[in-house]
Amino acid sequence: MILEMNHIEKHFGDLEVLKDISFGVDSGEVVSIIGPSGSGKSTLLRCATFLETIDGGEIIYMGDKAAHMNDQGQAVYVSHQELRRFRSYYGLVFQQFNLFPHYSVLKNLTDAPIHVQHRDRSEAEETAMELLGKMGLADRADAYPYQLSGGQQQRVAIARALAMKPQILFFDEPTSALDPELTGEVLNVIRQLAEEKMTMVVVTHEMSFAKAVSNRVIFMDGGLIVEQGDPAEVFDHPKEDRTKQFLRVFER
Amino acid sequence: MTLSTMLHTMSAGMLRTCGIFILTLIGSLPLGMIVALLRKSRFALVRGIVRVYISIIRGTPLMLQLLVWYFGPFYLFNWNIGSWRFPALIIGFVVNYAAYFAEIYRGGIESIPVGQHEAAEVLGFTKTQTFMRIILPQVIKTILPSVTNEVITLVKDTSLAFTLAYQEVFSLSKQISASQSSFMPFLIAGIFYFIANYVVAFIMERIEKAMNYYK
Numbered sequence: 001m002i003l004e005m006n007h008i009e010k011h012f013g014d015l016e017v018l019k020d021i022s023f024g025v026d027s028g029e030v031v032s033i034i035g036p037s038g039s040g041k042s043t044l045l046r047c048a049t050f051l052e053t054i055d056g057g058e059i060i061y062m063g064d065k066a067a068h069m070n071d072q073g074q075a076v077y078v079s080h081q082e083l084r085r086f087r088s089y090y091g092l093v094f095q096q097f098n099l100f101p102h103y104s105v106l107k108n109l110t111d112a113p114i115h116v117q118h119r120d121r122s123e124a125e126e127t128a129m130e131l132l133g134k135m136g137l138a139d140r141a142d143a144y145p146y147q148l149s150g151g152q153q154q155r156v157a158i159a160r161a162l163a164m165k166p167q168i169l170f171f172d173e174p175t176s177a178l179d180p181e182l183t184g185e186v187l188n189v190i191r192q193l194a195e196e197k198m199t200m201v202v203v204t205h206e207m208s209f210a211k212a213v214s215n216r217v218i219f220m221d222g223g224l225i226v227e228q229g230d231p232a233e234v235f236d237h238p239k240e241d242r243t244k245q246f247l248r249v250f251e252r
Numbered sequence: 253m254t255l256s257t258m259l260h261t262m263s264a265g266m267l268r269t270c271g272i273f274i275l276t277l278i279g280s281l282p283l284g285m286i287v288a289l290l291r292k293s294r295f296a297l298v299r300g301i302v303r304v305y306i307s308i309i310r311g312t313p314l315m316l317q318l319l320v321w322y323f324g325p326f327y328l329f330n331w332n333i334g335s336w337r338f339p340a341l342i343i344g345f346v347v348n349y350a351a352y353f354a355e356i357y358r359g360g361i362e363s364i365p366v367g368q369h370e371a372a373e374v375l376g377f378t379k380t381q382t383f384m385r386i387i388l389p390q391v392i393k394t395i396l397p398s399v400t401n402e403v404i405t406l407v408k409d410t411s412l413a414f415t416l417a418y419q420e421v422f423s424l425s426k427q428i429s430a431s432q433s434s435f436m437p438f439l440i441a442g443i444f445y446f447i448a449n450y451v452v453a454f455i456m457e458r459i460e461k462a463m464n465y466y467k
């Protein structure tokens with residue numbers, strides 16, 4: 001297991017956003033998370049990447065516990081210092097790209113490997129150029145983010161995450177901020193990564209993409225996992241009424 | 253007094269004006285950043301103190317603040333303030349300008365989207381690295397126009413040093429004008445300030461241009 005999240009609970013004030021969420025991700029698996037707006041999908045990814053702290057449950061990367069449950073079921077994190085170790089396990093691709101605008105494309109890809117992972121500059125640059133080639137952006141290494149289209153920016157953001165050599169990559173609606181004609185180029189990159197057996201968790205509203213690319217689909221609603229399983233099963237023969245209802249809205 | 257002796261006398265004042273200007277910037281630009289960061293401190297007491305400091309500085313005239321810095325030690329502690337004139341002047345300016353710069357920095361820091369912090373955090377940057385590598389360079393770019401305004405104001409504010417009878421160019425021009433019954437010193441001072449601001453504007457524009465490589 002690359003990632004295990006068990007009995008995750010999260011609330012913002014009185015609002016319970018995640019209620020006892022449990023799931024695991026195996027090496028090489030592509031998991032899609034779908035669900036209506038406000039169901040807690042982003043919050044789940046933000047908890048997995050420690051941008052939010054969970055209130056209850058446990059988070060385990062590669063058998064290494066980042067947060068465990070005490071006797072009362074409350075989450076207890078490892079120390080701040082130890083938590084840093086976990087950051088190299090995962091990468092996150094944001095809906096809004098969040099590239100560093102003052103860095104060239106190349107520097108966006110090499111800055112963290114060099115200054116966080118203390119990797120050799122020439123090695124980091126080599127890796128970065130390889131990744132850019134894969135993204136079809138080798139000729140844009142010296143460009144600045146503002147000079148790129150949204151689709152190109154998102155591909156750079158994916159490359160930036162991959163440059164850290166993570167074990168697992170999270171995507172939070174990677175194409176939602178893009179014009180429709182630009183979503184394809186980003187989805188293709190993710191599809192290619194899936195073929196290379198990159199472990200990924202993708203929150204998405206692109207149902208046909210989720211169906212085609214993922215090994216497993218998780219349908220969330222109201223802070224719960226309502227249904228999960230093989231994409232063909234979940235999309236074509238959903239068991240739960242809420243899943244059926246959600247998918248019906250999407251078909252229109 | 254010939255024009256050239258007048259110019260010669262006043263050039264010493266010009267140097268002193270430049271001294272106030274440069275020392276104030278050297279002190280207040282970094283101090284302002286410290287104040288801006290303290291303003292976001294974890295400790296409510298620190299935040300409170302900083303807020304009071306900023307509101308006092310912004311709510312009272314700089315001229316009054318200079319007088320307090322200069323005469324305060326004498327009236328409060330009965331210190332001998334003989335050689336205290338210049339230090340008091342610089343402290344007064346630095347403390348004043350740091351408050352204004354702090355407010356500019358704060359606005360700049362708050363204008364950086366939270367996504368920049370989050371992207372850096374996920375990549376594993378420490379808080380210090382995030383600030384120094386990701387946030388600060390972007391802050392500097394966004395605040396440059398406001399900093400330029402403040403620096404130009406400072407050029408003119410240096411004349412307030414006359415309050416402490418410090419012989420910078422404005423004090424000197426008043427004195428020479430009175431003793432020589434001539435309007436010339438004011439004209440010279442005016443031209444000096446104008447050129448100084450022209451140089452400041454020119455330099456700041458160059459810096460702004462240099463940062464235009466990204467948007």
Ligand SMILES: Nc1ncnc2c1ncn2[C@@H]1O[C@H](COP(=O)(O)OP(=O)(O)OP(=O)(O)O)[C@@H](O)[C@H]1O
Pocket residue numbers: 012015017035036037038039040041042043044
């Ligand atoms: N920082 C926060 N403070 C308070 N409430 C929050 C915060 N972040 C999210 N929420 C609330 O938590 C709930 C779940 O939000 P979340 O963003 O996880 O939903 P989502 O499934 O990603 O929705 P969408 O499809 O619109 O992106 C929403 O009701 C949202 O308003």
Ligand SMILES: [Mg+2]
Pocket residue numbers: 041042043172173
């Ligand atoms: Mg979301």
